[in-house]
Amino acid sequence: MSAAPRISVFGSVNMDLVAYVDRVPGSGETVTGTAFRQVPGGKGANQAVAAARVGAEVAFLGAVGEDAFGEELRANLVDHGVDVSGLRTVPGVSGVAHIVVDGDGGNSIIVVPGANGEVTGVAEGDAATIEGGAALLLQLELPMKAVVSAARTGRDLGVPVYLTPAPARELPDELLSAVDVLVPNQHEAAAITGREDPYEALTALLEIVPEVLLTLGGDGSLHGRRGGEPVHVPARRVKAVDTTAAGDTFCGSFAVARAQGRGPEEAMRFAAAAASLSVQRHGASSSMPTRDEVEALLEG
Template sequence: MARIVVVGSINMDLVTSVRRRPEPGETVSGDGFALVPGGKGSNQAIAARRAGAEVKFVGAVGDDVFADELRRVLHDAGVGVSRLRRVDGPSGVAAIVVDGNGENSIIVVGGANSRMTELDAADLEAIAVADVLLCQLEIPVQTVLAAARHAHANGTAVVLNPSPVHELPADLWAEVDIAVVNEGEAAQLGSALDAVPHVITTLGADGAIYRGPDGITLPQPGVRVKVVDTTAAGDTFTGALAAHWHEGPEIALAWASTAGALATTKLGASVSIPTHSEIERLLSR
């Protein structure tokens, strides 16, 4: 069982279902609404736990009505929450619109995630004894860099999902062992990814492709499912990949691609993330 520490975001997702997303200035009628705990960090932590890893979460919630529910969802999923702190102000939120084809548009307001500006001694100790550090970019970049440096110095593999994508300092790329990006992110980051030994590019329904340090590529076919909501697919892929990375890229890709596909078959982020047995059952077909 891999030991994973996730340093990342946790949000309450406000999910609205519509037949089609509105054009600028247009009002449309919605088909449904739900409050679903999410955030890239939380989603990936739950996905890694359900894929079979031991997971601890380092992050922050606010002092609002969402805070206790966000903590509970992680705890109930079996994710360690001793490093989840409470800060003044609102928790992170994401406004998500999902259309009839399962495609989504998302607006994220950082809230407490934006105040994750320091790692304390206990956070650093958790990172040092883990097998994998898993990070995204919904918390301040300096915090991600500090976590990655400490992980690298202690032999902990660093997995970065550079999303939301933006230009990153070369110092951070130098600490990253594995990057997980989608096609759009790969195009935007371009040659910056050349510094990363292992790069996995997700291709939606077409699966993913892996590029190793020797330049050799490994394609992973997609898994065909009936798509309902793609919101947590990438996060589920990344969490499952991290959970099985110690078994080698080929096995990790198979678990990740299967888990990511299954995550599109339900509405809502945390509720759509499949269990170990669900992933294993589809893999064995």
């Protein structure tokens, strides 16, 4: 296996405030929770930690607020070996996510952007961090103009650009034209294409980007490249206790495996193993496995 690849993540960092319940309350209803946890998260930070834990050298680009959450979020990334020299501190509060996890491990999330909303584009010095990397990972929890700015920078520097289109929203052509690998889940793929069938959605997506990794939850993942045949890899069967950040774990792990020379199918199996370990633990970044844990599971 090759040396640790260098990966940049331009994205969000939030403090996750997680309530666990047997079932999610309806409108106007109050239910009693079973537990509460405060865990560092944010789709960008989650992908950064996931990639770092499975063997990449990761640099994170984004923003936190001047509050106590900001200090904790920065420290969490540092503790996981992520380079935070590109993580700015801006006036105001850090981003937060209010998450409700039900008895089956499913979740619903409200994100309040905070400092993430102050990121308007690639800052001075960010391009130097991105340049020469094996991948640039993007999501949609930052303002769209910021994501477009980063994607263009990656394209201009010849760095493969991965985009997780979440939260789902309309994707401008100027963004899609700079994306090398689109990583939606099945709901996001359906929202983008209007096609509920994953294979039909995959075909439609490959008309606008050259490579797609479509995650299907308990049904595994589906990969396609223009001119090639689709590849499906099933999910590992485990008892999920918390699916928060499972998709981010999958994406970060897949990007690292690809950067280290694994083919799409092998990288999907590596990412599936990582995600299966994460859903058996509570929290976001706190649930992500190490490379040794993933390799042990694959060997077993």
